[in-house]
Amino acid sequence: MKIKVELFGVCREFSDKDFIDLEFDKNIQIKDIRNEMIKFVENKFPENKNYLEMVKKSAFSSKDEIVEDEFMLNSNQTVSIIPPIGGG
Amino acid sequence: MFHCEVVDVNTNEITIEKAQKFIESQKCGASLYFLGTVRDHNNDKTVTGITYDAHDSMVKKSFKEIYEDAIQKLKLDHPAAFVEHAKGYVPLGGISVIIAVACKHRAQVYEFSRFIIEEIKKKTPIWKKEHYQGEETAWLEGKQIQVKK
Numbered sequence: 001m002k003i004k005v006e007l008f009g010v011c012r013e014f015s016d017k018d019f020i021d022l023e024f025d026k027n028i029q030i031k032d033i034r035n036e037m038i039k040f041v042e043n044k045f046p047e048n049k050n051y052l053e054m055v056k057k058s059a060f061s062s063k064d065e066i067v068e069d070e071f072m073l074n075s076n077q078t079v080s081i082i083p084p085i086g087g088g
Numbered sequence: 089m090f091h092c093e094v095v096d097v098n099t100n101e102i103t104i105e106k107a108q109k110f111i112e113s114q115k116c117g118a119s120l121y122f123l124g125t126v127r128d129h130n131n132d133k134t135v136t137g138i139t140y141d142a143h144d145s146m147v148k149k150s151f152k153e154i155y156e157d158a159i160q161k162l163k164l165d166h167p168a169a170f171v172e173h174a175k176g177y178v179p180l181g182g183i184s185v186i187i188a189v190a191c192k193h194r195a196q197v198y199e200f201s202r203f204i205i206e207e208i209k210k211k212t213p214i215w216k217k218e219h220y221q222g223e224e225t226a227w228l229e230g231k232q233i234q235v236k237k
Contacts, residue, residue: 009141009215010227059233061213064146068235080143086230087140087147087173087214088124088185088205 001025001075003033009083010054014041019078030060031069033079058083089113089168092151094144097176107170107188115166116190120197122205124185126178130228134221137179143213147173150212158203165192171204173214 005020014020022036041051059066059082091110095102104121111119126138151171159167170188178184189200216228
């Protein structure tokens with residue numbers, strides 16, 4: 001199954017696009033997305049510990065709601081990675 | 089009465105005039121305008137501007153929840169609020185956020201305005217990338233969003 005992860009804040013630097021597509025071969029939870037994102041950053045930016053830290057500290061949202069690590073995802077679903085915030 | 093928006097500053101602007109038109113009411117004896125603006129320094133660095141990023145739909149949802157929370161907690165009389173936040177590059181001195189509020193009495197508008205900006209800082213998915221002299225930029229370290237259990 002394919003999951004689209006929309007990128008925001010510092011996580012926009014992970015890709016030239018506004019999102020990353022991840023592929024899974026089973027039903028997954030948000031924690032699986034986080035683990036996949038951690039692997040992605042470790043492979044693509046092995047020197048950048050800040051990116052790794054940001055993924056670990058990020059929340060994830062689905063349909064504009066922040067969701068827990070145990071939240072189940074459907075195929076072709078879109079989620080957003082929400083790194084630590086700071087507007088105003 | 090409530091209005092909120094994420095303003096793409098490449099194509100639009102945040103103005104006090106729009107806020108004033110929205111909140112003015114003969115039922116209210118007090119109104120207050122808070123502006124967040126870009127300052128020229130942070131952490132011993134010379135700042136030249138800030139790029140704001142936002143999850144637009146979540147930001148608008150968050151602003152509405154904060155407004156409703158304020159009404160419930162502060163027990164406001166005839167509340168009105170106009171909240172807009174910038175998205176995109178804002179130069180020095182530019183407006184990043186406007187919070188215009190009106191109520192029946194003056195004490196309430198101070199509480200109301202303060203409540204909104206403090207909650208935005210804690211709950212609203214907006215991010216800042218500072219631009220410094222030279223080509224250097226940095227995303228500012230923010231606050232982790234807490235997941236409701």
